Amino acid sequence: MDALSFLPIGGASLLQAAQWYGAFVLALFLGARLLPGIMRPGQSLKDGTRLRYKLSGLVLFVGTHAALAAGVLFGDWSLRPLLAHFPSLFVVANIWALVVTIYLMWSAWSKGEGRLIQTRGSRIKAAALDIWLGAELNPSFAGVDLKMHMYHPSLIGLVVLNAAFPFAQYEIYGAVTTEMWLYQGFVWAYIFTHYIREDFMLTTWDIIAERFGFMLVWGDLVYVPFLYSMVGWWVLGRGWSPAEDGGWVHEPWPIAGVFALVALHLFFHWVFRGANWQKDKFKRDNSVHIWGKPAEALGGRLLVSGWWGIGRKINYTGELGVYLSFSLCAGFDSAWPYFLPFTLLILLLQRAWRDDRKCREKYGPLWDEYCKRTHFRVIPFLY
Numbered sequence: 475m476d477a478l479s480f481l482p483i484g485g486a487s488l489l490q491a492a493q494w495y496g497a498f499v500l501a502l503f504l505g506a507r508l509l510p511g512i513m514r515p516g517q518s519l520k521d522g523t524r525l526r527y528k529l530s531g532l533v534l535f536v537g538t539h540a541a542l543a544a545g546v547l548f549g550d551w552s553l554r555p556l557l558a559h560f561p562s563l564f565v566v567a568n569i570w571a572l573v574v575t576i577y578l579m580w581s582a583w584s585k586g587e588g589r590l591i592q593t594r595g596s597r598i599k600a601a602a603l604d605i606w607l608g609a610e611l612n613p614s615f616a617g618v619d620l621k622m623h624m625y626h627p628s629l630i631g632l633v634v635l636n637a638a639f640p641f642a643q644y645e646i647y648g649a650v651t652t653e654m655w656l657y658q659g660f661v662w663a664y665i666f667t668h669y670i671r672e673d674f675m676l677t678t679w680d681i682i683a684e685r686f687g688f689m690l691v692w693g694d695l696v697y698v699p700f701l702y703s704m705v706g707w708w709v710l711g712r713g714w715s716p717a718e719d720g721g722w723v724h725e726p727w728p729i730a731g732v733f734a735l736v737a738l739h740l741f742f743h744w745v746f747r748g749a750n751w752q753k754d755k756f757k758r759d760n761s762v763h764i765w766g767k768p769a770e771a772l773g774g775r776l777l778v779s780g781w782w783g784i785g786r787k788i789n790y791t792g793e794l795g796v797y798l799s800f801s802l803c804a805g806f807d808s809a810w811p812y813f814l815p816f817t818l819l820i821l822l823l824q825r826a827w828r829d830d831r832k833c834r835e836k837y838g839p840l841w842d843e844y845c846k847r848t849h850f851r852v853i854p855f856l857y
């Protein structure tokens with residue numbers, strides 16, 4: 475990290491960051507509004523109706539790659555300046571998260587939605603809960619569903635920020651290392667597999683049940699792109715030492731380590747997406763085949779075939795393993811790259827506990843039977 479210095483947060487850097495960030499979020503929004511997408515119905519709402527979502531994530535993902543490739547090939551762009559302006563971009567993204575939240579509150583309250591309008595009691599507490607947890611379930615702007623849309627500046631923003639690391643490594647050290655390619659490949663694959671089945675998001679808890687407030691907005695706009703890319707800083711500088719000729723030498727990874735890391739990533743990626751896609755398929759049609767056999771379900775409702783017969787929250791296990799594979803690309807010189815899987819571990823363990831309570835309430839004895847059938851919740855032998 476020492477070979478790379480940040481530009482201090484100040485007028486010029488903030489202005490530059492605001493221009494880049496503004497152009498990026500505007501392009502994504504216009505793309506979502508104007509470009510074609512796959513139309514999919516959401517889950518049934520309380521009043522029995524269903525929203526129709528235009529899923530344009532893959533188009534935006536590919537379009538962003540095309541724009542960056544064109545800039546690099548024909549405009550001689552380097553993405554390294556994104557890292558120099560990282561602190562200012564961070565400030566701008568936080569300000570944007572506040573602006574979006576202010577819009578969401580204004581929009582919800584003017585439509586009579588939210589605790590502040592609908593419940594009695596402390597106004598301050600109701601307003602604070604609305605701001606933090608959200609007031610409206612499915613807010614939209616100019617026909618674009620905002621909860622689904624915010625995944626784009628989040629995940630595509632992460633792809634763009636991450637792509638700055640190999641540029642910086644090449645410009646500083648003169649080469650891009652194997653672990654940098656691995657790190658880039660792993661994160662890219664994680665986001666690509668998100669977008670090839672974007673419709674899966676329509677059955678997740680966040681889309682179905684969570685209102686849209688600062689907590690989720692900040693998570694999308696700041697936490698994901700800026701914290702998830704944190705590992706990249708350590709991958710950038712890993713293994714380099716000054717050479718006698720004034721250049722740099724890099725200590726390569728053993729080839730067996732590279733294969734082991736790729737295998738670990740592929741395995742957990744398979745568990746993570748495989749489990750989510752199995753449940754999604756089952757929820758749409760419970761006569762599906764899983765791993766070549768008709769799906770088995772307790773009471774016709776709780777899937778016990780495939781990954782769901784092994785762990786009750788095995789999709790969380792898979793995602794934690796995927797994040798661990800990102801961090802392992804940075805080696806073991808510092809504990810900081812492991813901050814990401816560590817925070818996700820805390821978040822998902824708490825979420826698994828909450829979901830377990832919710833399911834026990836909803837499914838009663840069927841859930842107890844399910845608990846007996848499966849061996850663990852998230853971590854084999856431990857939890």
Ligand code: NDP
Nearest residue numbers: 678679680750775776777778782789790793825829833836
């Ligand atoms: P899940 O997709 O695991 O959904 C849980 C719900 O699925 C339960 O409430 C229950 O709902 C249903 N369900 C549970 N077990 C079964 C079963 N055996 N058969 C049928 N239905 C079952 O949870 P999330 O929405 O929390 O997570 C979705 C994905 O998002 C996960 O992969 C997770 O790792 C990821 N995630 C990532 C985060 C991040 O920051 N990176 C944060 C949060 C989630 P029902 O009442 O409908 O039956």
